[in-house]
Amino acid sequence: MSDPRLRDADPEDDAFVPARALVADIEAAIDAGDGPALNGLLDPLHGADVADLIEQLTPQRRGRLLRLYSGEIDAEILSEIDESIREEVIEALPREVVAEAVREMDTDDVVDLVEDLDAPEREEILSALDAEDRVAVEQSLTWPEYSAGRLMQSEVVTAPEHWTVGETIDFLRREEWLPDQFYHVVLIDPRRRPIGYVTLGRLLSSPRATPLRDLTEDSFRSIRATAEEADVAYLFNQYHLISAPVVDEADRLVGVITIDDAMSVLDEEHEEDILLLAGVGDESSISDTVVETARQRVPWLGANVLTALLAAGVIAFFEDSIASLVALAVLMPIVASLGGNAATQTLTVVVRGLATKSLTPSNVWRIVRRETIVGLMNGAMFGAVMAVVAYVWFRDAELSGVIAAAMIINLTVAAVGGILVPLALDRMGQDPALASPTFVTMLTDVIGFMAFLGLATWILL
Amino acid sequence: MSDPRLRDADPEDDAFVPARALVADIEAAIDAGDGPALNGLLDPLHGADVADLIEQLTPQRRGRLLRLYSGEIDAEILSEIDESIREEVIEALPREVVAEAVREMDTDDVVDLVEDLDAPEREEILSALDAEDRVAVEQSLTWPEYSAGRLMQSEVVTAPEHWTVGETIDFLRREEWLPDQFYHVVLIDPRRRPIGYVTLGRLLSSPRATPLRDLTEDSFRSIRATAEEADVAYLFNQYHLISAPVVDEADRLVGVITIDDAMSVLDEEHEEDILLLAGVGDESSISDTVVETARQRVPWLGANVLTALLAAGVIAFFEDSIASLVALAVLMPIVASLGGNAATQTLTVVVRGLATKSLTPSNVWRIVRRETIVGLMNGAMFGAVMAVVAYVWFRDAELSGVIAAAMIINLTVAAVGGILVPLALDRMGQDPALASPTFVTMLTDVIGFMAFLGLATWILL
Numbered sequence: 001m002s003d004p005r006l007r008d009a010d011p012e013d014d015a016f017v018p019a020r021a022l023v024a025d026i027e028a029a030i031d032a033g034d035g036p037a038l039n040g041l042l043d044p045l046h047g048a049d050v051a052d053l054i055e056q057l058t059p060q061r062r063g064r065l066l067r068l069y070s071g072e073i074d075a076e077i078l079s080e081i082d083e084s085i086r087e088e089v090i091e092a093l094p095r096e097v098v099a100e101a102v103r104e105m106d107t108d109d110v111v112d113l114v115e116d117l118d119a120p121e122r123e124e125i126l127s128a129l130d131a132e133d134r135v136a137v138e139q140s141l142t143w144p145e146y147s148a149g150r151l152m153q154s155e156v157v158t159a160p161e162h163w164t165v166g167e168t169i170d171f172l173r174r175e176e177w178l179p180d181q182f183y184h185v186v187l188i189d190p191r192r193r194p195i196g197y198v199t200l201g202r203l204l205s206s207p208r209a210t211p212l213r214d215l216t217e218d219s220f221r222s223i224r225a226t227a228e229e230a231d232v233a234y235l236f237n238q239y240h241l242i243s244a245p246v247v248d249e250a251d252r253l254v255g256v257i258t259i260d261d262a263m264s265v266l267d268e269e270h271e272e273d274i275l276l277l278a279g280v281g282d283e284s285s286i287s288d289t290v291v292e293t294a295r296q297r298v299p300w301l302g303a304n305v306l307t308a309l310l311a312a313g314v315i316a317f318f319e320d321s322i323a324s325l326v327a328l329a330v331l332m333p334i335v336a337s338l339g340g341n342a343a344t345q346t347l348t349v350v351v352r353g354l355a356t357k358s359l360t361p362s363n364v365w366r367i368v369r370r371e372t373i374v375g376l377m378n379g380a381m382f383g384a385v386m387a388v389v390a391y392v393w394f395r396d397a398e399l400s401g402v403i404a405a406a407m408i409i410n411l412t413v414a415a416v417g418g419i420l421v422p423l424a425l426d427r428m429g430q431d432p433a434l435a436s437p438t439f440v441t442m443l444t445d446v447i448g449f450m451a452f453l454g455l456a457t458w459i460l461l
Numbered sequence: 462m463s464d465p466r467l468r469d470a471d472p473e474d475d476a477f478v479p480a481r482a483l484v485a486d487i488e489a490a491i492d493a494g495d496g497p498a499l500n501g502l503l504d505p506l507h508g509a510d511v512a513d514l515i516e517q518l519t520p521q522r523r524g525r526l527l528r529l530y531s532g533e534i535d536a537e538i539l540s541e542i543d544e545s546i547r548e549e550v551i552e553a554l555p556r557e558v559v560a561e562a563v564r565e566m567d568t569d570d571v572v573d574l575v576e577d578l579d580a581p582e583r584e585e586i587l588s589a590l591d592a593e594d595r596v597a598v599e600q601s602l603t604w605p606e607y608s609a610g611r612l613m614q615s616e617v618v619t620a621p622e623h624w625t626v627g628e629t630i631d632f633l634r635r636e637e638w639l640p641d642q643f644y645h646v647v648l649i650d651p652r653r654r655p656i657g658y659v660t661l662g663r664l665l666s667s668p669r670a671t672p673l674r675d676l677t678e679d680s681f682r683s684i685r686a687t688a689e690e691a692d693v694a695y696l697f698n699q700y701h702l703i704s705a706p707v708v709d710e711a712d713r714l715v716g717v718i719t720i721d722d723a724m725s726v727l728d729e730e731h732e733e734d735i736l737l738l739a740g741v742g743d744e745s746s747i748s749d750t751v752v753e754t755a756r757q758r759v760p761w762l763g764a765n766v767l768t769a770l771l772a773a774g775v776i777a778f779f780e781d782s783i784a785s786l787v788a789l790a791v792l793m794p795i796v797a798s799l800g801g802n803a804a805t806q807t808l809t810v811v812v813r814g815l816a817t818k819s820l821t822p823s824n825v826w827r828i829v830r831r832e833t834i835v836g837l838m839n840g841a842m843f844g845a846v847m848a849v850v851a852y853v854w855f856r857d858a859e860l861s862g863v864i865a866a867a868m869i870i871n872l873t874v875a876a877v878g879g880i881l882v883p884l885a886l887d888r889m890g891q892d893p894a895l896a897s898p899t900f901v902t903m904l905t906d907v908i909g910f911m912a913f914l915g916l917a918t919w920i921l922l
Contacts, residue, residue: 023823048699056824157662172666181703182662183644200661201618201643205633237728238509240721242642242703260701263724267698270731271813277735278809279802286810286819286828294835297806301843304802308795309850315794319787326780329790333776333797333906334769341740341765345758348739349747352732358747362484363517367747374755382762389770445798 018045018053026053030061035068042069047076054089055082055287066092073097075104079113084285087117090125099128106179107136108153108261115141115150140255148232149225151265152246152255155179159212161187161195166208168198181258183242187212192252194245196220222247225254229265234357236262273355276433277348279304300438307442311336314446318453321461327394328456331386331403335452338382339410339444346371346418347440351433354426368419375415376408383407398460406452410444417443479506479514487514491522496529503530508537515550516543516748527553534558536565540574545746548578551586560589567640568597569614569722576602576611601716609693610686612726613707613716616640620673622648622656627669629659642719644703648673653713655706657681683708686715690726695818697723734816737894738809740765761899768903772797775907779914782922788855789917792847792864796913799843800871800905807832807879808901812894815887829880836876837869844868859921867913871905878904 022041029037042050054062054077062085066073070093078101081089090098090113102110102125110129114122114137126134136154143149157178159168168185172178184197196216206215222245223232235241236259246255272282279300284293315322315332322329350367353359359367383404391400421439422432483502490498503511515523515538523546527534531554539562542550551559551574563571563586571590575583575598587595597615604610618639620629629646633639645658657677667676683706684693696702697720707716733743740761745754776783776793783790811828814820820828844865852861878901883893 017818017821018823020822023821046700048701052819056819056821058827169665172662173668175666178662178666181660183703199642200665201633201639204630204661204665205636205639207634237724239507240509242644242721259720259724260703263698263720263727266724267727267731270728270735271817274731274735274738274809274813278738278805280806280809284810286814286824288831290831290834290838293831294838297803297835297839298842300806301799301802301839304799305795305843305846308798311798312791312795316791319791322790323784323787326784326790329783329787329793330773330777330780332790333794333910334766334773336794337769337772337902337906338762338765341762342758344739345741345761348735348741349745352735353747356732357478358513358517360478360484360517361481362479363747366519370749370751370754373751374758377751377755378758378762381759382766385766441798445794449794 018049023053023056026065027057027061030057030064030068033064033068038065038068039072042072047074048080050077051080051082055085055285059088059289062088063092070094070097073101075101075109077101079105079109082285082287083116084283085287086113087121090117090121095124098125102128103130103133106153106155107133107140108151108255110137111140111150115145143225146229147225148223148227148229148246148257149254151229151232151261152225152257153179154255155182156186156245156253156256157182157184158186158188158192158194158253159198161189161213163212164208165203165206165210165212165215168203168212169208181260182256183258184217184256185212186245186253186256187216188253194222194247194253197243197245199242222251222253223257224249230269232257233262233266233269237266269355273351273433276431277351277437279437303438304441307438307445310442311445311449314449315453318449318457321453321457324461325399325456327390327396327399328453331390331399332449332452334386335403335406335410336445336448338407339414339448340441342375342378342411343414343418343440343444344437346375346415347422347436350419350422351436354422354432364423368416371415371419372412375412379408379411382411396460399456402455402459403452405455406448409451410448413447414440414444479510484514484517487526488518488522491518491525491529494525494529499526499529500533503533508535509541511538512541512543516546516746520549520750523549524553531555531558534562536562536570539563540566540570543746543748544577545744546748547574548582551578551582556585559586563589564591564594567614567616568594568601569612569716571598572601572611576606604686607690608686609684609688609690609707609718610715612690612693612722613686613718614640615716616643617647617706617714617717618643618645619647619649619653619655619714620659622650622674624648624673625669626664626667626671626673626676629664629673630669642721643717644719645678645717646673647706647714647717648677649714655683655708655712655714658704658706660703683712683714684718685710691730693718694723694727694730698727730816734812734894737892738812738898740898764899765902768899768906771903772906772910775910776914779910779918782914782918785922786860786917788851788857788860789914792851792860793910793913795847796864796867796871797906797909799868800875800909801902803836803839803872804875804879804901804905805898807836807876808883808897811880811883812897815883815893825884829877832876832880833873836873840869840872843872857921860917863916863920864913866916867909870912871909874908875901875905 026041029041073093114125140149184199186194187196189195197220198212198215199217202215219239225246225248243256243258245253246257248254275282275284281296284296386407387400387404390403417440422436425432425435487502534554575586601610645660647655648657650656658681659673659676660678663676680700686707686709704717704719706714707718709715736743736745742757745757847868848861848865851864882900883897886893886896
């Protein structure tokens with residue numbers, strides 16, 4: 001039963017990706033319209049892997065697979081389908097297949113599935129649920145997007161605070177509706193407010209007469225349904241939580257969030273940061289078509305054209321200087337380029353510091369000072385390097401001095417801009433990863449060209 | 462008991478960062494050498510928050526805090542201390558404090574603590590453990606760095622495959638050594654090979670006479686101790702695992718990995734990717750001093766100087782062209798800049814696709830084609846925009862044509878380079894996030910200047 005893919009670790013081979021031969025067989029079965037062969041190939045796979053495969057096919061093959069394999073698309077596969085193709089997949093499947101899959105899902109997976117759908121489609125899916133689950137899903141949908149209320153499942157195992165271990169175990173043996181996975185029994189008071197929880201391990205290892213109240217964990221903390229999902233992920237990671245009860249504004253228990261959902265959120269938040277810092281839309285996915293991909297990248301490239309034109313304007317202002325000393329045109333991109341890279345370094349550290357909450361009001365000025373000094377130091381160092389290179393190349397001591405000074409100025413500006421711009425955006429309630437790179441690169445381009453060409457014009461010409 | 466920080470969500474305020482006033486009080490207590498006041502302030506905090514605070518103090522205050530508060534530094538705090546200051550903290554603490562804390566830790570936390578220490582220091586810490594834990598830690602340390610074997614804890618709750626629910630519960634009630642957190646009972650055969658697991662929830666909700674064998678989970682999979690920790694994190698995230706048994710080369714059970722550890726690894730892997738893509742050393746931390754920070758950033762800036770010099774060499778080759786048409790110097794950075802940004806976009810998508818295993822041998826050529834077409838399309842679009850801008854600015858139709866052609870060439874090169882460079886690095890067993898940005902930026906700078914200045918020289922002059 002050991003995962004065969006973890007057994008024969010060949011460093012040349014990525015064991016976690018479906019073998020090329022298997023994918024080729026699956027594609028051949030799709031192209032041949034051979035349903036039984038397709039079933040034989042897909043059935044041994046985990047739902048998450050089937051979902052990945054569906055995502056990685058071309059849209060044409062995906063459509064055909066969904067027709068051929070529709071009878072086997074269950075809750076496990078459907079809840080793993082990436083957001084980017086979810087609507088496409090749901091539309092391609094027969095209604096009764098979707099209905100059957102949705103009935104099998106935990107309520108948090110249903111919420112995740114329907115929250116981005118239009119009202120009529122959402123209604124159609126919800127109508128497949130029994131009344132109780134439907135109410136749970138609809139209540140979850142009343143909480144804001146990206147909130148704990150959307151992330152939670154409503155199935156919670158609770159016990160009155162006065163129960164003993166024995167009473168609780170007897171209760172669990174009697175109940176039929178227990179969720180697939182649960183890790184704690186939540187103690188509630190008569191008003192349904194959670195007041196602690198007991199791990200199942202402790203429940204199992206304690207004598208039957210022990211009151212639950214004596215077994216509660218210190219780690220217990222409940223989460224407001226309105227809390228942002230990014231903060232929920234932070235809490236789970238920071239305090240090693242496994243599950244946490246979710247409460248409404250009156251502190252009443254409304255659901256529970258488990259660590260696997262928090263892990264998915266953490267994963268998505270990171271992904272978003274990386275993609276935003278690179279100027280790629282945060283919804284980009286490997287299944288996007290050419291047109292979707294091009295469209296996502298245009299806004300940032302467009303912003304980049306504007307900032308590059310601003311920098312070109314600065315250069316144009318010094319056209320006469322360049323005409324009389326072409327070495328300036330040769331060296332000026334170096335000043336801008338190093339400034340841009342130094343700014344990216346600082347910027348990324350700051351964006352991550354904010355995301356991981358390690359950059360706080362208490363240490364922010366120390367970090368501003370550190371980055372500024374580092375900018376000055378690296379500016380001085382690489383300024384000196386470039387001064388030597390420029391001298392060897394052009395034999396002009398004044399030009400050497402000018403490039404050194406421009407490097408010091410630009411790397412210092414890069415450091416200060418790289419920290420203050422994301423901090424300012426964060427203070428204004430904006431995502432610092434979104435707009436910072438464009439702003440800061442503009443700054444280092446403009447200042448880089450201005451400092452270098454300005455000093456050169458003033459001193460050399 | 463609800464987390465007060467999640468209750469009154471003021472969007473202006475980051476509820477997850479210690480209040481500035483609290484940090485100020487703590488700093489004042491440290492400066493005054495007031496141990497009792499410090500205890501009063503720190504005791505209500507979670508160990509993870511105390512560890513963060515210690516990390517965020519200046520090195521001087523950190524040293525003083527460790528002296529004043531040393532009696533209270535326990536396993537919880539010590540295991541949360543960031544790697545970047547771990548050695549400093551251990552050295553500052555009295556031996557017996559470290560020894561006491563280590564004795565309280567699970568073996569995986571001890572491994573994490575000692576694995577980067579020098580042999581004598583490691584030996585000193587291990588000598589505090591009792592014989593059994595010491596053997597477990599030393600065995601864990603025989604597995605490669607960043608492997609599942611280093612991540613696992615050796616305390617596993619097991620049951621023979623023929624046991625019933627009742628026998629298992631009785632066994633759990635008898636045992637005293639149970640780990641703090643466990644979620645499954647692992648079924649083992651007589652050779653100690655794991656053959657399945659039962660969740661505690663199922664154990665609790667089943668009649669005593671039920672054989673464990675009837676309750677095992679489909680999700681069961683064991684992990685080789687030699688598997689890389691990044692792959693372990695992927696497995697947990699992909700299959701929503703909560704815990705997974707770890708086996709040696711003979712398939713014998715040697716430990717267990719739980720999801721909270723997998724979540725930490727996922728977090729670190731992401732962080733590393735983001736920092737590497739930005740050219741910041743992957744060990745960078747908010748507690749780094751000025752000198753450490755400057756030192757981490759120098760290698761990438763140094764590489765950037767070399768690539769920028771190469772680009773400058775290209776420009777120098779066309780000095781005469783620039784001297785006779787200065788507009789070239791004005792426009793050339795735009796071509797290079799857009800190329801660099803387009804390359805960063807593609808590069809990031811590819812690096813992430815490799816990390817999330819959504820870019821596979823089966824779809825790689827489709828993605829290469831998609832990116833190339835997107836590069837051509839965006840090149841054509843922004844080439845057209847720049848042609849218009851250049852014409853309005855310089856009234857030179859040929860110059861307009863040249864910049865349009867250069868943009869198409871450079872954005873296509875950016876796309877192709879942005880995908881092939883990280884793929885090639887990955888194929889060679891290198892981390893694609895590490896070297897790709899430098900390579901690809903060099904490519905777009907050199908090709909950008911060469912295409913624009915070369916075409917201009919050929920057509921215009």
